[in-house]
Amino acid sequence: MNSSHYAWVRVSSIKPWKLILPHYNQTAKISSMAYTIGHNNQSKSFIISSKKNVSDLRGAFPVRVIKKNLQYKIGPIVGILTTSxxxxFRGNRKNFIDIIQTGIKTGVLVYVFTPESIEQGSKTVKAHLYYPEQKKWDSVSMPLPDVVYNRIPTRREERLPIVQQTIQFLETEGIPFFNPHFFNKWSLYQWxxxxxELAPILPDTAILERTRLQNxxxxxxxxxxxxxxGKAGIGFMKVQKKITYSI
Structure with missing residues (x-):
């Protein structure tokens, strides 16, 4: 039987990770349990403590702790994939921060990573974590995410060999891959x-050619x-018919 509750995790590249529980009486109960984290259920050792005051949570991320049989799963982890x-890293940092802060509110650990940051042998990632209180980014070695949100900025970068190899690796690992590639607008219209429900409200749309435009x-x-x-309104044009009168 599965059960879950919320906790906080403080991650570090040089110190043992810390799992902070809401109540003191939980620490002894679960301190001897096995923990896994990330898509490949990587085993992880934690220092277990309880929250005594708000300052104990400084620099810690809210997470869900899911009990399954004799193990606890920490997560889920969402990785935002972009380029270096x-x-x-590149990309819309404000948007990334919004996603990370939404994760903080819901107990989902979110980080940003790039193709170059993946260590395929150890199945770890040099992840970029954002700390809202300090308003700063930090790099920490993390397990592979449970889910990937693809935010490769451009089609040109999406076609790069290292990006394609990364996408193939993540798919081979069986990691759910949201927003897998750039779509073209005509395909979206056809879908x-x-x-x-959508067909009756779609505007009349066609591939541009002279006769069709005239009609x-x-x-x-x-x-x-x-x-x-195209994207972001680049190349967008308006064609308006003008009626002229003469006497």
């Missing part, structure tokens, strides 16, 4: 068109042109 750059301009006063592989 700007001394550490949504197969939905009985649509006869039907509508205004059209929008969007690159199939």
């Amino acid at each position: 750059g700007f001394k550490t 949504m068109g197969e939905s009985h 649509l301009l006869k039907k509508y006063q205004m059209l929008y042109l969007k690159p199939i592989h």
Whole structure:
């Protein structure tokens, strides 16, 4: 039978990890239990303590502790995959911080990592953790995540051999991979068109070609042109029909 409760974990690259429990009477009860963490259920030793005051939680992350048989599973862990750059990693850091803070509220440990940070032999990751109180990032060796959220910034980077090798490695490990690749807008339109709920509300859409454009301009006063592989509004155009009068 499975059961779960919340705790806090303080991670470190040089010190033993610490598991902080809400109540003192829990420490003796579970201190002798085996712990696993990450997708590959990596065994991990913790210093077990209880929360005496708020200062005990400084630098610690809320996590769920799930009991299964004679083991405790710490997690889940979500890894945000991006690329290297700007001394550490690229991507929308504000968005990453929002995701991390949502994880803190729900007991999900979230970190950022890059293809270069994976140690495939030991199945660990040099992860980037964000500490909201100090408003700073720190790098810590972590187990592979239970789930990966793909945030590779561009299509060009997505095609890089090291990125493709990383995606293949994660898929081979059987790690759920959310947002697996960039989509093109025409494919999305076709997929949504197969939905009985969405099809009736989709705008009239077509691949651009001269005759089709002329026919649509006869039907509508205004059209929008969007690159199939574009993003963030780049290359977005509005075509508006103007009516002129002469006497």
